[in-house]
Amino acid sequence: MAKASSKSNLTGKFSKAASTNSGRVHVVPSKDGWSVKKEGAKRSSVVASTKEGAIKAAKNIKSAERIVVHKKDGTIQRNAKKGEL
Amino acid sequence: MNANNVFINCPFDNDYFVLLKPLLFSLCYIDLNPQISETSDSGEIRLHKIKGLIENSRYSIHDLSRMEPLRDNELPRFNMPFECGIDFGIKLSNPVDFADKRFLILEKEPYRYQKVISDISGNDIKAHKNDPELIIKVVRDWFKPTNLNIPRHKEIWLAYNEFEFDYEEILNSEGYDPKDINSLTFSDIVENMKAWIIEYKKKITTANNK
Numbered sequence: 427m428a429k430a431s432s433k434s435n436l437t438g439k440f441s442k443a444a445s446t447n448s449g450r451v452h453v454v455p456s457k458d459g460w461s462v463k464k465e466g467a468k469r470s471s472v473v474a475s476t477k478e479g480a481i482k483a484a485k486n487i488k489s490a491e492r493i494v495v496h497k498k499d500g501t502i503q504r505n506a507k508k509g510e511l
Numbered sequence: 512m513n514a515n516n517v518f519i520n521c522p523f524d525n526d527y528f529v530l531l532k533p534l535l536f537s538l539c540y541i542d543l544n545p546q547i548s549e550t551s552d553s554g555e556i557r558l559h560k561i562k563g564l565i566e567n568s569r570y571s572i573h574d575l576s577r578m579e580p581l582r583d584n585e586l587p588r589f590n591m592p593f594e595c596g597i598d599f600g601i602k603l604s605n606p607v608d609f610a611d612k613r614f615l616i617l618e619k620e621p622y623r624y625q626k627v628i629s630d631i632s633g634n635d636i637k638a639h640k641n642d643p644e645l646i647i648k649v650v651r652d653w654f655k656p657t658n659l660n661i662p663r664h665k666e667i668w669l670a671y672n673e674f675e676f677d678y679e680e681i682l683n684s685e686g687y688d689p690k691d692i693n694s695l696t697f698s699d700i701v702e703n704m705k706a707w708i709i710e711y712k713k714k715i716t717t718a719n720n721k
Contacts, residue, residue, distance in 0.1 A: 440703040443677040444710035454672045468715040499529040499643050500675040
């Protein structure tokens with residue numbers, strides 16, 4: 427089984443990814459509906475009752491460049507430019 | 512016994528990985544140190560390593576949700592109840608040294624354990640229903656009395672989703688399958704989570720102060 431060998435390099439990538447300000451907006455399923463969260467924000471901007479409503483709200487965020495739609499388990503269902511959704 | 516160490520006793524397979532990642536992430540997010548035995552040593556050596564990890568951890572989380580086979584042609588998993596028993600044995604045989612040791616037992620459904628392992632009744636047993644957000648909430652809520660500064664579960668869940676995006680992107684870029692539990696060692700996963708969380712918290716603090 428393959429195991430990543432260059433772990434310091436990988437860890438650096440994780441640090442960089444977390445510190446970078448991207449134009450991504452995440453659409454996340456949660457107990458109270460579908461949360462729309464700008465990357466780097468502490469809280470969600472909007473909570474919608476449906477996924478479609480959340481995607482629409484995400485597209486309305488001016489700074490949004492890409493919209494990342496998550497599945498129930500947190501994994502990625504779709505990562506698309508704002509205009510592609 | 513390290514006050515921030517948390518011994519994790521759970522299945523190590525790709526089916527459980529979608530629960531293990533948020534479990535590890537929530538512990539790292541509240542500044543605890545997950546401890547996992549990931550060796551494939553022979554039985555006796557492995558048991559000694561598990562004993563060492565248990566003895567050096569103030570907290571233990573035992574996930575017994577795989578007491579039943581996931582599929583019709585599989586057998587149930589006995590490692591988790593076995594290691595849970597070792598942990599109880601260590602505490603009960605050393606009541607002074609391990610007086611502060613605390614257990615959280617996770618199950619899939621509430622009260623199902625009463626039919627198969629009723630000896631653990633009276634302990635903290637919480638159901639996660641195989642839901643990644645719920646496992647974060649259950650773990651966070653259990654630790655909350657130990658630290659009043661622990662954030663609400665929603666903050667951790669939203670952060671976890673953002674981490675998951677970076678996890679998939681980075682592992683794919685490195686040629687690893689992000690859905691394969693064996694792509695990284697557990698210590699690498701924890702190290703990467705901690706590095707990510709440090710920078711993420713700096714970023715949201717800055718954004719919050721603007």
